[in-house]
Amino acid sequence: MSRITTLSRFLIEQTRNHNTPSDLRFLLEIVGRACKMINRSVTKGALGGVLGSLKTENVQGEVQKKLDVLSNEILLEANEWGGTLAGMASEEMDTVYQIPGCYPKGAYLLVFDPLDGSSNVDVNVSVGTIFSVLKCPAELLSQNEPLQEEAFLQPGVKQVAAGYAIYGPQTMLMLTMGNGVKGFTLDPELGSFVLTHDDVKVPEQTAEYAINMSNQRHWEAPVKQYVDEMLEGTEGPLGKNYNMRWIASMVADVHRILTRGGIFMYPRDAREPSKPGKLRLMYEANPMSMIIEQAGGAATNGYQRILEIQPQSLHERVAVFLGSKEEVERITHYHQQQKQ
Numbered sequence: 001m002s003r004i005t006t007l008s009r010f011l012i013e014q015t016r017n018h019n020t021p022s023d024l025r026f027l028l029e030i031v032g033r034a035c036k037m038i039n040r041s042v043t044k045g046a047l048g049g050v051l052g053s054l055k056t057e058n059v060q061g062e063v064q065k066k067l068d069v070l071s072n073e074i075l076l077e078a079n080e081w082g083g084t085l086a087g088m089a090s091e092e093m094d095t096v097y098q099i100p101g102c103y104p105k106g107a108y109l110l111v112f113d114p115l116d117g118s119s120n121v122d123v124n125v126s127v128g129t130i131f132s133v134l135k136c137p138a139e140l141l142s143q144n145e146p147l148q149e150e151a152f153l154q155p156g157v158k159q160v161a162a163g164y165a166i167y168g169p170q171t172m173l174m175l176t177m178g179n180g181v182k183g184f185t186l187d188p189e190l191g192s193f194v195l196t197h198d199d200v201k202v203p204e205q206t207a208e209y210a211i212n213m214s215n216q217r218h219w220e221a222p223v224k225q226y227v228d229e230m231l232e233g234t235e236g237p238l239g240k241n242y243n244m245r246w247i248a249s250m251v252a253d254v255h256r257i258l259t260r261g262g263i264f265m266y267p268r269d270a271r272e273p274s275k276p277g278k279l280r281l282m283y284e285a286n287p288m289s290m291i292i293e294q295a296g297g298a299a300t301n302g303y304q305r306i307l308e309i310q311p312q313s314l315h316e317r318v319a320v321f322l323g324s325k326e327e328v329e330r331i332t333h334y335h336q337q338q339k340q
């Protein structure tokens with residue numbers, strides 16, 4: 001019988017070979033288990049009475065789906081008791097989630113988008129859970145005092161782990177702990193995530209881009225220039241024909257790019273000039289940027305590495321250009337040219 005490496009076995013081997021702290025290993029195991037629980041609810045769909053929207057809005061002003069709230073609760077309940085976390089933060093919660101006083105606090109912080117792309121769940125399109133793990137600054141960790149939001153405000157380079165689960169034709173968990181990207185496929189008969197992609201790499205070159213073209217009139221000049229050049233195909237300066245995909249589920253678009261290359265773009269636009277973009281830095285852009293960079297790709301906001309941005313607030317937004325290095329460098333160059 002061929003040897004299978006489950007997520008648990010992989011994490012044990014990480015502890016042996018890369019000195020991964022046992023509490024970080026335990027935290028990631030629990031996150032994986034929570035994603036399996038979310039997967040179970042997502043895949044039930046109408047049979048589980050979990051489709052549709054609630055009458056509530058989240059801090060982003062977005063109408064919450066039943067599954068948004070359920071997924072958030074699953075992650076909170078799975079992680080609050082383990083003694084690995086000093087606190088949690090989520091797209092679905094205005095403020096920091098404090099670990100209940102009956103449980104000990106731990107050294108890490110968990111930030112997540114519990115169900116990214118949830119507007120797709122009612123139409124049976126892939127959605128996912130995105131998560132990021134940071135160390136809690138020792139001076140801000142107290143068993144008796146509430147955790148302050150500033151503990152989370154660390155640049156993405158400080159992440160000790162990042163990943164996402166994608167609930168699609170296959171349910172997969174993509175994970176990086178700073179030494180490459182691994183892919184695990186859920187074996188529903190085993191109930192375990194099994195290592196199926198040992199060394200995930202983003203092709204440096206691509207002929208595929210992902211952007212919501214309906215916003216074209218709102219884009220800034222560098223984005224208009226870049227997309228126009230791609231649309232010119234072999235007749236244009238880029239000398240090749242490009243294909244376009246836009247699933248409107250970041251996890252699904254990023255997973256495709258991790259698998260076959262491409263560039264994902266959610267630029268800032270004129271609709272909300274005060275906001276630097278739609279996507280959130282702490283629990284969408286940072287974890288996805290760590291994964292993409294660990295897989296040999298690049299991720300910028302048009303001007304700098306996303307992972308080097310110093311967050312000013314928990315739910316701040318950022319423009320995102322990530323994927324195949326050659327294309328991300330090209331559009332970043334266009335932004336920098338325009339700035340001069």
Ligand code: P6P
Pocket residue numbers: 116117118119212248249250251253278279
């Ligand atoms: P639009 C989902 O709401 C999300 O945050 C990302 O998953 C996705 O890439 C983006 O927004 C889609 O935005 O404006 O095209 O609906």
